[in-house]
Amino acid sequence: MANLKELSKRPELLSGGHRLCAGCGAGIIARQVMMAAADKPVVVANATGCLEVSTTIYPFSAWKTSWFHSAFENAAASCSGMEAAYKALKRTGKVDKDIRFITFGGDGGTYDIGFQSLSGAMERRHRMLYVCYNNEAYMNTGIQRSSATPLGAYASTSPVGKVKKGKEQIKKDLTKVMVAHNIPYVGQTAVGYWNDLTTKVQKALETDGPTFINVLQPCRLGWGYNPADTAVLGRLAVETCFWPIYEVVDGKYKINVKPKEKKPITEYLKLQTRFKHLLRPENAGIVAEIQKNIDENWAWLQMMEECSNKAGV
Amino acid sequence: MADIKVEKKKGWKDLPACDYLEAGSAAAFETGDWRSEKPVWIPENCIQCLFCWVYCPDSSVIVKDGQMTGFDYKHCKGCGICATECPGKKGNKAIKMEAEKK
Ligand SMILES: Cc1ncc(C[n+]2csc(CCOP(=O)(O)OP(=O)(O)O)c2C)c(N)n1
Numbered sequence: 191m192a193n194l195k196e197l198s199k200r201p202e203l204l205s206g207g208h209r210l211c212a213g214c215g216a217g218i219i220a221r222q223v224m225m226a227a228a229d230k231p232v233v234v235a236n237a238t239g240c241l242e243v244s245t246t247i248y249p250f251s252a253w254k255t256s257w258f259h260s261a262f263e264n265a266a267a268s269c270s271g272m273e274a275a276y277k278a279l280k281r282t283g284k285v286d287k288d289i290r291f292i293t294f295g296g297d298g299g300t301y302d303i304g305f306q307s308l309s310g311a312m313e314r315r316h317r318m319l320y321v322c323y324n325n326e327a328y329m330n331t332g333i334q335r336s337s338a339t340p341l342g343a344y345a346s347t348s349p350v351g352k353v354k355k356g357k358e359q360i361k362k363d364l365t366k367v368m369v370a371h372n373i374p375y376v377g378q379t380a381v382g383y384w385n386d387l388t389t390k391v392q393k394a395l396e397t398d399g400p401t402f403i404n405v406l407q408p409c410r411l412g413w414g415y416n417p418a419d420t421a422v423l424g425r426l427a428v429e430t431c432f433w434p435i436y437e438v439v440d441g442k443y444k445i446n447v448k449p450k451e452k453k454p455i456t457e458y459l460k461l462q463t464r465f466k467h468l469l470r471p472e473n474a475g476i477v478a479e480i481q482k483n484i485d486e487n488w489a490w491l492q493m494m495e496e497c498s499n500k501a502g503v
Numbered sequence: 504m505a506d507i508k509v510e511k512k513k514g515w516k517d518l519p520a521c522d523y524l525e526a527g528s529a530a531a532f533e534t535g536d537w538r539s540e541k542p543v544w545i546p547e548n549c550i551q552c553l554f555c556w557v558y559c560p561d562s563s564v565i566v567k568d569g570q571m572t573g574f575d576y577k578h579c580k581g582c583g584i585c586a587t588e589c590p591g592k593k594g595n596k597a598i599k600m601e602a603e604k605k
């Protein structure tokens with residue numbers, strides 16, 4: 191896969207001058223995905239959300255490639271339609287270029303409102319990569335909880351006070367749901383692992399079929415931390431096994447990053463305002479539940495890696 | 504690049520229902536004035552790993568022929584990620600953040 195020097199010689203497909211917050215992880219994800227894709231023509235569809243809004247504030251656009259937006263809930267459907275049109279043009283000889291299709295959606299746009307259009311596009315087996323930049327809440331409209339928001343996190347619609355202690359439900363595991371679509375490539379990664387993300391994007395784009403990558407994206411505003419630490423937080427999510435980095439290729443699991451020692455989840459929680467209340471003694475039970483969920487999921491993932499790679503499976 | 508001026512705010516009735524925006528035109532918009540701190544490059548500590556470039560959310564680390572050459576201060580928002588990620592040479596970082604003179 192391409193190294194940094196090689197990647198830096200490709201055209202930069204996202205310009206400066208967009209209006210994402212200083213230190214926004216979504217800008218890092220978009221740039222790294224595009225640098226991995228920039229060796230061939232690429233068409234992007236973008237669901238409503240911070241990335242779309244901030245990169246295309248009228249009359250400007252930061253995108254230096256074909257880019258399409260229509261609404262919040264239908265980015266995958268838009269992308270699949272463009273891919274189908276391209277296939278038809280190619281079949282009739284009107285286009286001969288090899289063109290790739292990428293959709294970006296936030297967690298709200300992917301886990302919740304755009305979920306059925308995503309599921310449909312994957313089931314119809316369009317050749318397209320869907321990238322969820324997952325900051326674990328509806329950030330662009332003021333930090334509302336989504337089904338990706340983790341247990342115990344503050345959001346404006348899962349407040350913290352005398353009675354409520356942040357979000358009361360565990361998050362949906364969308365990566366598993368995408369694996370259940372039996373598509374040829376599903377990946378999960380985080381900001382802070384440029385090589386893993388760009389490698390996953392290159393693998394996905396080489397795959398002849400629907401592919402999905404879920405990228406955890408630290409959001410300095412909604413998570414509450416020093417913006418210089420955006421990549422540090424992504425790595426802590428992985429080192430605590432809160433957000434494991436893995437891929438499922440044709441049903442076979444591979445954990446791409448195995449932390450040398452699993453750090454306790456408090457190392458991750460204590461750096462973020464959205465979890466600050468959890469460190470109070472009366473909320474120790476919530477922290478214990480978060481840790482238990484992490485431990486169980488990590489054990490499950492290791493088990494899946496082992497048994498899915500056994501001969502004959 | 505065409506010089507795009509921000510027009511007087513339009514009401515919703517005047518906005519186009521569908522529009523094409525010029526690719527990469529956001530580069531004409533200055534975000535450098537958001538900074539409260541600015542990254543300063545110290546070339547003698549630089550090992551040319553390009554981590555600063557790959558992690559900048561604002562495409563504001565300038566790389567030419569595979570070599571880091573400085574910052575695009577017109578767009579850099581001063582987040583400090585490049586300085587955090589910079590390994591530098593023997594523990595001496597090649598990027599430090601300095602208060603922006605107002
Ligand atoms: C149908 C519809 N409902 C609501 C909105 C308002 N809206 C715009 S962006 C947004 C939040 C997007 O959240 P997410 O997908 O997680 O992306 P993020 O902003 O966090 O990057 C909402 C609710 C909309 N544009 N369209």
Ligand code: SF4
Nearest residue numbers: 211214240409410411
């Ligand atoms: S609110 Fe969060 S996701 Fe949105 S631009 Fe700011 S840092 Fe990025």
Ligand code: SF4
Nearest residue numbers: 559579580582583585
């Ligand atoms: S301070 Fe932030 S915006 Fe400026 S060059 Fe460094 S990473 Fe990019």
Ligand code: SF4
Nearest residue numbers: 549550552553555589
């Ligand atoms: S991260 Fe630091 S050492 Fe690496 S290229 Fe940038 S300035 Fe040089």
Ligand SMILES: [Mg+2]
Nearest residue numbers: 296297327329
């Ligand atoms: Mg979100």
